[in-house]
Amino acid sequence: MKKDRRDFLKIAGLAAVAGIGAPSAFGSLLRGSDEALAAAPAAGGEEAAKSGKRLGMVINVRAFAAQPELAEKCTEVCHSIHNVPDFGNPKDEIKWIWKDKYNNVFADSSHYKRPGGLAEVPVLALCNHCDKPPCVRACPTKATFKKSDGVVAMDYHRCIGCRFCMAACPYGARSFNWRDPRGKDENGNPFIKTLNPKFPARMRGVVEKCNFCTERLAVGQIPACVEAVAGTGAMFFGDLNDPNSEISQILSLYYTVQRKPSLGTYPSLFYII
Amino acid sequence: MIEKALTGSKGYWAWMIFLLAIMGMGGMFYTQQWNYGLGITGMSRDVTWGIYISQFTFLVGVAAGGLMLVLPYYLHNYKEFGRITILGEFMAIAAVIMCLMFILADLGQPIRALNVMLYPTPNSMLFWDMIVLNGYLFLNVVCGWAVLHAEYKGVKYSSWVKKLILLSIPWAVSIHTVTAFLYCGLPGRHFWLTAILAPRFLASAFAAGPALLLVVALIMERTTFFKVGQVAKDKLVTIIGYAAIINFFFLACEFFVGFYSNIPGHMHTLEYLFWGLSHDGHVYNNLVPFMRASVVMGIVGIALIFVSRSKKSDGLLAASCVLIFLSLWIDKGLGLVLGGFVPNMLEQVTEYYPTVPEIGVTAAIWATGFFVLTLLYKVAISVKLEKES
Ligand code: SF4
Ligand code: SF4
Ligand code: SF4
Numbered sequence: 001m002k003k004d005r006r007d008f009l010k011i012a013g014l015a016a017v018a019g020i021g022a023p024s025a026f027g028s029l030l031r032g033s034d035e036a037l038a039a040a041p042a043a044g045g046e047e048a049a050k051s052g053k054r055l056g057m058v059i060n061v062r063a064f065a066a067q068p069e070l071a072e073k074c075t076e077v078c079h080s081i082h083n084v085p086d087f088g089n090p091k092d093e094i095k096w097i098w099k100d101k102y103n104n105v106f107a108d109s110s111h112y113k114r115p116g117g118l119a120e121v122p123v124l125a126l127c128n129h130c131d132k133p134p135c136v137r138a139c140p141t142k143a144t145f146k147k148s149d150g151v152v153a154m155d156y157h158r159c160i161g162c163r164f165c166m167a168a169c170p171y172g173a174r175s176f177n178w179r180d181p182r183g184k185d186e187n188g189n190p191f192i193k194t195l196n197p198k199f200p201a202r203m204r205g206v207v208e209k210c211n212f213c214t215e216r217l218a219v220g221q222i223p224a225c226v227e228a229v230a231g232t233g234a235m236f237f238g239d240l241n242d243p244n245s246e247i248s249q250i251l252s253l254y255y256t257v258q259r260k261p262s263l264g265t266y267p268s269l270f271y272i273i
Numbered sequence: 274m275i276e277k278a279l280t281g282s283k284g285y286w287a288w289m290i291f292l293l294a295i296m297g298m299g300g301m302f303y304t305q306q307w308n309y310g311l312g313i314t315g316m317s318r319d320v321t322w323g324i325y326i327s328q329f330t331f332l333v334g335v336a337a338g339g340l341m342l343v344l345p346y347y348l349h350n351y352k353e354f355g356r357i358t359i360l361g362e363f364m365a366i367a368a369v370i371m372c373l374m375f376i377l378a379d380l381g382q383p384i385r386a387l388n389v390m391l392y393p394t395p396n397s398m399l400f401w402d403m404i405v406l407n408g409y410l411f412l413n414v415v416c417g418w419a420v421l422h423a424e425y426k427g428v429k430y431s432s433w434v435k436k437l438i439l440l441s442i443p444w445a446v447s448i449h450t451v452t453a454f455l456y457c458g459l460p461g462r463h464f465w466l467t468a469i470l471a472p473r474f475l476a477s478a479f480a481a482g483p484a485l486l487l488v489v490a491l492i493m494e495r496t497t498f499f500k501v502g503q504v505a506k507d508k509l510v511t512i513i514g515y516a517a518i519i520n521f522f523f524l525a526c527e528f529f530v531g532f533y534s535n536i537p538g539h540m541h542t543l544e545y546l547f548w549g550l551s552h553d554g555h556v557y558n559n560l561v562p563f564m565r566a567s568v569v570m571g572i573v574g575i576a577l578i579f580v581s582r583s584k585k586s587d588g589l590l591a592a593s594c595v596l597i598f599l600s601l602w603i604d605k606g607l608g609l610v611l612g613g614f615v616p617n618m619l620e621q622v623t624e625y626y627p628t629v630p631e632i633g634v635t636a637a638i639w640a641t642g643f644f645v646l647t648l649l650y651k652v653a654i655s656v657k658l659e660k661e662s
Contacts, residue, residue, distance in 0.1 A: 090623070091317040104619040108538075125619070134460050140399035141388040160388050161311070161381015164399050166321040170461025172618035176321060176381065178312030204310040205381025263460040 054150035056240040056268035058250050059124050063234035070234050071099040071122040074225035081224055083201040085181035085191035094175035096210040097126040097225055127173040127210040128267030138168035151212045159206040170263050173209050180204040274425050277655035278648045292640045299637015302630040311381055314631040319623035320614040324635050329375035331606030333452045336368035338482010340445035341512050347438050353505040362417035363649035364486055369410040371642035378634055398454045405448045412441040425656045449474045464542035464613045473523040480516035481601040483509050484594040491591045499654045510582045517575050517597050542612045552622045559624050563603050571600035
């Protein structure tokens with residue numbers, strides 16, 4: 001308990017440095033996430049699963065605004081350790097985590113006059129590891145499935161490449177291997193620059209996406225993107241259902257938003273704007 | 274009975290060889306796709322389904338459309354359709370075969386297709402679609418063949434066949450309903466997220482299926498001694514005409530909901546399809562000419578089909594059926610599936626253009642369908658003419 005508290009104070013301090021500032025009266029009024037509020041009518045007033053583990057992430061957009069190069073760093077590290085190929089064109093593109101414009105990531109939210117250049121801030125987008133994931137519902141082979149810790153994972157060897165999950169995901173989080181990711185371009189450069197032998201490279205014709213670094217979690221590490229920005233207060237990771245976890249504390253301190261909460265997918269990704 | 278397909282006129286053989294040539298050409302393109310991957314098509318991260326899946330969607334309708342011949346005859350004992358119900362059943366066979374081929378062509382890992390059965394997943398609509406499509410294929414093969422064989426032997430088909438035929442009636446509705454559920458249950462795809470998607474599919478199916486059948490039947494009237502019969506033709510005109518009218522009524526309903534509610538997500542795709550969507554200073558409108566042509570052809574077709582009935586003109590009838598069929602093909606076989614991906618989930622726009630190999634494979638699958646259809650119709654017509662003479 002004591003340790004948790006100390007950690008938490010540290011985080012709060014870091015967060016302040018990163019420009020979140022002390023929680024205002026307004027912040028405490030809006031305490032907690034807006035998940036229950038936003039999805040309440042659709043889900044009959046009930047919030048998504050409160051029992052069991054539910055891993056989630058907080059992305060602090062303010063920290064990324066202060067240090068825009070962080071976003072690139074996250075993408076870089078994730079794509080290199082996960083053998084994500086670079087085909088050099090948007091048509092074949094595969095991406096697990098990427099920066100996009102605020103207006104696109106939060107396409108349905110409206111700010112008539114956006115504060116302080118928000119439109120220019122790089123906002124990270126990745127799989128939301130939804131608590132009620134439509135991609136899992138749509139998959140005809142269980143190649144996409146939800147693990148007991150809340151991670152939405154994939155079995156690349158079972159996927160038939162029907163891309164039903166891509167139509168079903170309302171966040172554009174999934175990519176398809178339109179061609180062989182292990183191949184080379186016309187100049188003989190491999191699409192995967194340096195192969196990480198510790199992680200499987202995919203084959204042609206299957207879908208892939210962020211796996212919340214489940215292979216790292218298994219050995220007690222945190223997701224690589226979160227690790228890459230450690231010490232900046234830009235990203236937090238942990239069990240949303242554990243009231244003592246760092247991420248729970250952050251969520252109860254700051255006003256956070258999810259992407260498209262009205263769709264009933266219950267994203268486990270929260271943004272501090 | 275099958276030997277009837279092995280004798281035929283010069284025209285018959287020329288037609289079959291023509292189809293085989295297209296199939297061979299498509300096979301070559303498919304080999305390319307097999308070696309390179311689906312990247313050889315025009316599909317992208319944003320538009321993840323292209324003409325393969327949209328043809329599949331449309332052809333499920335053609336398959337279900339046979340119901341409009343089977344139902345009046347077997348349920349309401351409408352004798353005039355006696356000569357053509359078999360055509361409806363055989364068209365369903367050809368159409369479902371094309372559907373299955375289009376799905377296979379679209380899979381990234383076709384060799385793993387059986388995973389759908391090895392790991393049955395009842396929460397996935399694709400799993401159910403596979404069950405209903407294969408079931409429908411089975412029902413039509415068994416019923417169609419049994420009925421025709423009985424006629425060939427000059428006996429009445431056995432009573433279990435009748436039971437299966439009755440089962441095939443709700444089954445035809447199910448294939449198009451489940452296919453609509455593939456689309457209309459996805460959160461965030463506003464264009465598809467409409468409760469009248471299944472009714473829309475059925476309305477267009479009940480127009481497009483019989484329209485194609487009538488065109489083929491009219492061609493056979495010219496080339497063989499087979500006659501559909503004026504009464505049956507008039508009845509089909511009523512069915513096609515009203516189904517097409519209901520289809521356009523549903524489309525109008527979609528427009529009302531989208532534009533009166535003024536909800537952007539509900540308007541974007543309609544704007545993209547019919548006027549062009551402006552985004553970041555660029556207007557995206559590659560489907561606009563097609564969609565507008567679809568509406569014009571549909572309306573002209575509906576008007577003409579009723580004129581053709583009062584004038585008793587076969588030429589006009591064929592022309593109007595072709596117009597209605599093309600109109601619905603554009604509507605369901607292009608706009609519905611492709612439009613659903615514009616704009617994408619981050620409100621960006623990527624347009625889709627099919628590639629040459631993709632069009633080649635598509636043409637080859639259509640050719641396979643017509644090949645099967647011609648074979649089956651040849652057998653059916655020969656048996657019928659033999660019995661009648
Ligand atoms: S964000 Fe998309 S891919 Fe990720 S769990 Fe949710 S629906 Fe599935
Ligand atoms: S593409 Fe693969 S993961 Fe996606 S729905 Fe099909 S089988 Fe499942
Ligand atoms: S959690 Fe892991 S897999 Fe997901 S974006 Fe971050 S680094 Fe990539």
